[in-house]
Amino acid sequence: MLSFKSLTIPKIQLYLRDRADDVDSTIQDRLRRAGCSFSDRFTIGGYDEDFSGIPDFSLYDIFNYLLLQRSDYDKRKLKAYKSAEDYRLFYDGHVQELKVNYLKVNSSVCVFIGKVRPTQRAKTLTGKMTYQCWFVVDKTLGDVKAAYCECPGGADGACRHVAACLYELEAFEKKSVTDGPCQWKKRKREHDEPVEVERMKIIKPRRMEACVSSADHVVSSFDPRQMVDRAAEDEKIKQFASKLAQINPEARALEFLPHEPVDVAKMDYSEAIQDLTIPTKAKYFKDKYVCLIDNEEDIVDKFMASLSFSSDDVKLISRATQGQSSNNLWFTMRKGLITASNFQAIMNNEDPDHICSRIIGSESLSVKNKFQELALDWGRRKESKARNLYQTAHGLKRNKCITETGLVVNPKYPCIGCSPDGVITCKCHESKVIEIKCPFSLRNKSAKSVLHMKTNSDGYIDFSSQYYCQVQGQMGIMEMKKCDLVFYTKHGIEHVEVNFDEEFFNRMLVKLQNFFTDYIAPFLLEIVSMETL
Numbered sequence: 001m002l003s004f005k006s007l008t009i010p011k012i013q014l015y016l017r018d019r020a021d022d023v024d025s026t027i028q029d030r031l032r033r034a035g036c037s038f039s040d041r042f043t044i045g046g047y048d049e050d051f052s053g054i055p056d057f058s059l060y061d062i063f064n065y066l067l068l069q070r071s072d073y074d075k076r077k078l079k080a081y082k083s084a085e086d087y088r089l090f091y092d093g094h095v096q097e098l099k100v101n102y103l104k105v106n107s108s109v110c111v112f113i114g115k116v117r118p119t120q121r122a123k124t125l126t127g128k129m130t131y132q133c134w135f136v137v138d139k140t141l142g143d144v145k146a147a148y149c150e151c152p153g154g155a156d157g158a159c160r161h162v163a164a165c166l167y168e169l170e171a172f173e174k175k176s177v178t179d180g181p182c183q184w185k186k187r188k189r190e191h192d193e194p195v196e197v198e199r200m201k202i203i204k205p206r207r208m209e210a211c212v213s214s215a216d217h218v219v220s221s222f223d224p225r226q227m228v229d230r231a232a233e234d235e236k237i238k239q240f241a242s243k244l245a246q247i248n249p250e251a252r253a254l255e256f257l258p259h260e261p262v263d264v265a266k267m268d269y270s271e272a273i274q275d276l277t278i279p280t281k282a283k284y285f286k287d288k289y290v291c292l293i294d295n296e297e298d299i300v301d302k303f304m305a306s307l308s309f310s311s312d313d314v315k316l317i318s319r320a321t322q323g324q325s326s327n328n329l330w331f332t333m334r335k336g337l338i339t340a341s342n343f344q345a346i347m348n349n350e351d352p353d354h355i356c357s358r359i360i361g362s363e364s365l366s367v368k369n370k371f372q373e374l375a376l377d378w379g380r381r382k383e384s385k386a387r388n389l390y391q392t393a394h395g396l397k398r399n400k401c402i403t404e405t406g407l408v409v410n411p412k413y414p415c416i417g418c419s420p421d422g423v424i425t426c427k428c429h430e431s432k433v434i435e436i437k438c439p440f441s442l443r444n445k446s447a448k449s450v451l452h453m454k455t456n457s458d459g460y461i462d463f464s465s466q467y468y469c470q471v472q473g474q475m476g477i478m479e480m481k482k483c484d485l486v487f488y489t490k491h492g493i494e495h496v497e498v499n500f501d502e503e504f505f506n507r508m509l510v511k512l513q514n515f516f517t518d519y520i521a522p523f524l525l526e527i528v529s530m531e532t533l
Contacts, residue, residue, distance in 0.1 A: 026155065027148055034136040034145035035109050047099040047113060049183045051172055054100060054110070055142040059393040062166045064447065064492030065144040069158035078392045086163030089116060095168045096130050098184050102139075109136050109145055114165035116149075125152065131161045141448035248315075269320035273329045276313055278336025278415075279360075281306075282524040300521045307414045314409055321406030324419050325380065333407050333417075335361040336524055338512050340418035340477070343469035346512055352519050359520060360527075375440035382438040383421060386488035390434065390495065400426045402434060410477045413509065415516040418474045424484060432482035433474050437467065439487070447494040450487045454496075461485060461498050469508060471498050476505035 007015065063081075066073045081087055089095070097115040115130035124131055133149035135157070144166065147157030154161060172184055241257035274280055285303050309317070321330040338346070338359060345355050387402060394400045402422040409417045421436040442450050456462050461471070471483045475498075486495040 030146040030148070030157070031136070035107070036103075036111070036136060036146075044101065046101045046103070048101070049099055051100060051184050053102055054169070054172070055137060055139050057137065057142045057169050059170055060389075060447065060492055060494055061142050061144060062163070062170060063389065063393065065147075065166070066158060066163060067492065069147075069156060078389065081392065085119075086160035087167055089119065089160055089164035090167035090171070094119065095164050098165060098168055100184075108139055110139055111136050112165065112169065114161075114168070116161040116164055118151075126150075133159075133162050133165060135162055135165065141446065141452070143446055143448055269316065269329055272316060273320050273333055276309070276317060277333055278307070278520075279524055282336070282521075286525055299525060300517060303521055303525060304415075304517055309409050309411050309414050311411060314411060318406045318408055321419075322404065324406060327406070330407055330419070331361075334419075335359070336520065337407075337409070337417040338415060338516055338520065339407075340416075340420075340470045340473040343416075343473045343508060343512065344466060346515050347469050347508060352515070355515075356519050356523055360523060378440045378443065379438045382488050383436050386436045386438060386486055386493050387422060387434075389488070389493045390436075390484070390486055393493075394424075400424055408474075408478055410479070413477060413513075415520070416473070416477060416509075416512055418470075418477045420474045420478070420483075421486075423478070423480075430481065432480050432484060433471070433478060434484045434486060435467070435471050435474065436486045436488060439489075443489050445489055445491070447487055447489045447492045450489055451494040451496060454487065459496065461496055463504070468498075472501055472505050473508065475500040476502075476509065 063073075063078055067078075077084060082091075094117045095114055096117055097113075099113050101111045101113075103110060111134060113132065113134045115132055117130050118124055123129060131149055131151045131154070133147065133151075133154060135147035136145040137143070138145055147162045148154060149157070149159045149161045151159055151161055153159045168184075237257060241254060244251055244257070245254055282303065285306055289299075289302060289306075317333055321327055321333055324330050336359065342355060342359060391400070391402055402424055404422050405420055407417055407419050420433045422434045423431055424434050425431045437454075439450065442453070454461070454465065454467070456464070461468055467485060471485055475481065475483050481500045483498045483500075484495045485498055486493055
């Protein structure tokens with residue numbers, strides 16, 4: 001049996017070449033699979049710095065490519081991608097040149113070439129000033145199809161020099177035609193010019209934090225109070241914060257106070273939630289008023305008029321149902337509510353009895369076949385991963401954070417509710433909803449192709465989408481103007497932003513309220529005394 005340990009590098013190269021397994025043949029095969037007909041990507045003409053026709057390219061495309069090509073890229077590394085060496089190459093201005101070749105008009109791909117200065121030495125191992133690399137990008141989807149770098153570790157197309165060029169492409173901002181030529185230019189580095197030593201401030205790079213001068217620091221740390229009033233006892237502050245957290249875990253003051261987070265799972269909300277459910281409200285109403293009302297229609301109207309949630313009820317419900325499908329109280333509170341997942345069925349006039357059975361909970365919640373079981377399990381397992389990928393791509397760049405929610409109801413619309421996958425908050429933009437979809441049947445496709453399948457020709461979610469009613473309902477209930485609809489597959493994530501359509505929501509709201517009045521309320525009032533409720 002042949003042992004490669006006993007062979008020298010030239011002999012190993014000869015061994016592989018004899019079996020048509022050398023770098024050149026590998027590159028040729030990679031180019032063919034990427035849809036390129038040429039053999040030498042460096043010598044073909046037509047490269048230009050005009051980036052006006054480049055495809056949309058985002059951090060998603062970089063992460064999706066690197067996750068597939070590099071074994072060292074995982075969830076942990078993505079969270080700290082700005083500290084990785086490939087990002088530092090980009091950030092420190094080592095990319096000296098980046099050009100694009102759009103090839104033929106009917107070509108589905110374009111080719112980028114770049115030159116990257118080495119980090120540890122003035123020249124490359126071959127005596128050049130830069131490493132040359134190239135990568136092929138799909139013109140429609142923006143997916144990276146193939147890549148290569150002439151550095152010692154670049155044969156797999158995922159070295160730090162290729163990644164630095166990808167980050168450089170992502171950072172490029174297209175200009176409008178009135179802003180002048182849309183060309184790539186080498187970015188100036190902040191430390192290209194000499195400065196006085198006393199002006200230098202050596203700090204560890206941190207996200208979203210600006211370097212302040214010593215004078216600014218003195219001003220910001222100045223405390224005008226007397227010495228006896230300056231230092232509060234840490235223990236007293238913690239006690240105050242702990243009591244505040246128990247009263248209102250969502251208090252904004254807790255962001256600035258040291259405290260132990262309240263463990264919602266350990267708090268018993270069972271009795272309080274049971275009193276707030278729609279079936280319980282129906283039972284209380286029937287016990288109290290049914291003997292005083294003769295007309296059945298009047299009973300329903302009176303029940304609808306009595307149905308309400310206070311602002312404190314709304315907070316309690318959201319807090320008690322954290323964890324959603326992993327929390328039994330979430331299932332309990334959903335009974336009798338028309339939740340966002342049922343909005344489309346009602347708008348499409350599907351069988352009312354079937355919808356009622358789902359909403360009341362008399363229909364078994366168990367899955368009906370193996371495929372549904374796999375799809376549910378896949379969606380639940382991958383939701384958190386998709387959320388983390390989204391947070392990684394957006395949180396570090398725009399200081400966004402995602403807060404997970406439970407069941408959300410609105411006092412204005414007491415018969416409907418929703419359970420979004422989170423709320424996105426940002427220091428510079430208004431909050432918006434996030435809804436994550438992990439379609440099991442499309443799990444092996446690229447995230448961008450799924451996005452194209454689920455959007456119209458203009459790249460938007462419209463009335464015909466299976467998700468339109470759900471996300472519009474979520475925005476209406478939560479009184480938010482935007483929603484990021486995220487699609488996850490094995491090959492990464494993509495998202496589309498959906499704007500709130502107030503006119504559509506109001507039309508849908510009328511139909512949902514009519515459905516509740518015509519079907520849910522009479523059904524509840526008829527069977528509230530049954531043990532199943």
